[in-house]
Amino acid sequence: MDLMGGMQKAVRRVLVARGVQSSTVDVGGQSVHFYALKGQGKGPPVVLVHGLGGSANGFGRTFFGLARRFSRVIAPDLPGHGFSTEYCGGQVCVRNQFEVLRAFVEQEVKQPAFVVGNSLGGAMSVNLAAEQPQWVRALALVAPAGAELPAEENTALLNAFTVRTPAEARAFTRRLFHQAPLPALLLAPELTRFYDTPTVKALTAEVMATRLSLEPQAVRNLSMPVLFLWGGSERLLPSRSLDWFRANLPAHAQVRVVQGFGHVPQMERPDELVSHLVRFADASEL
Structure with a gap:
């Protein structure tokens, strides 16, 4: 029995029952699943980008809080994650994942958005902001x-x-x-299903072989409002990552180390994450 797959579907059913739209679209020949929720706020759309082995479901507990402040909340499943079909794209898996994200924003969001990226999704969000700044009104990087x-x-x-x-x-x-x-620890053995997929293995192998990293100049040149959130309990990424971003983010970026945040605050402390994002949006006049 695919316990985690069943739980993922159960989360989707709950979100849909509460008014979240679950859709699958063709993006350049790739089948991409995403959630969309119409908001009550006047802020720009929010696009939530998950990390390696994660899914849009991980942001599910932030949707309704964000919808009170922003006009739309949109969370895609990157190829080979969540409910999107497997895809890598040959020898440049990371780049092709990014191209699908870029095309998705252009095709489905269709206007400058507040882009929030976690983990690998954070790196992809930086590249989106650097290469296609017309689609990124503001940027929030979460670990x-x-x-x-x-x-x-x-x-x-x-x-x-x-x-x-x-x-x-x-x-x-x-x-x-x-x-x-405790539930996460009890279900932890099921994680192998998330990290043993062809896409995740291909992404990991590529990064292992090439040591892909962001271009420092691309980070320094980010012109839109930038929020950088790092958990005081970050245990996955090394502290050197925080040092590197502090050294390379533009002077206008807001850098916050938040006590009580780990690597995925959208899952553990969703209301606090929403509060940080909304305060940043208010201060940036989004």
């Missing part, structure tokens, strides 16, 4: 990947995604949270 790391730290980080045994699954789960919830 983003993409910092230039020494080879040994890069290898150790990627090896963490190799989850083979229940013990490794529980250890990995603890690294994601400030305080891992």
Whole structure:
């Protein structure tokens, strides 16, 4: 029995029952699932981009809080994640994932958005803002990947995604949270289904082989309002990542280290994450 797959579908049913639209569209030949919720606020659309092995479901508990402030909330499943079909794109898997994200924003969002990216989704959001700034009204990076790391730290980080045994699954789960919830620890062995997919393995192998990182100049040149959130309990990304972003983000970027945040605050402290995003939007006059 695919327990995690069943739980993912159950989350989707709950979201749809509460008024969230669940749709699948063709983006350049790739089938992409996404959630959309019409908001009551006057702010721009919010686009939520998840990380490696994650899914749009991970942001589900932020949808309704964000909808009170913004005009739309949109959360795609990157190819090979969530309910989107497997896809890599040959030898440049990361780049092709990004191209699907870029095309999705252009095709489905259709206007400058407040883009919020977590982990690998954070790195992709930086690239979107750097290469296609016309689609990014403001940028929020939540524990983003993409910092230039020494080879040994890069290898150790990627090896963490190799989850083979229940013990490794529980250890990995603890690294994601400030305080891992008991249900997450009990279900941790099922994580192997998320990190053993062809897409996730291809992405990990590519980053392992090439040590892909963001271009420092691209980060420095970000012209839109930027919020950088880092968890005081971050245990997945090395502290050197925080140092790298602090050294390369533009002077106008707001950098906050938040006590009680781990790597995925959208899952553990969704209301607090929404509060940070809304305060930033208010201050940036979005």
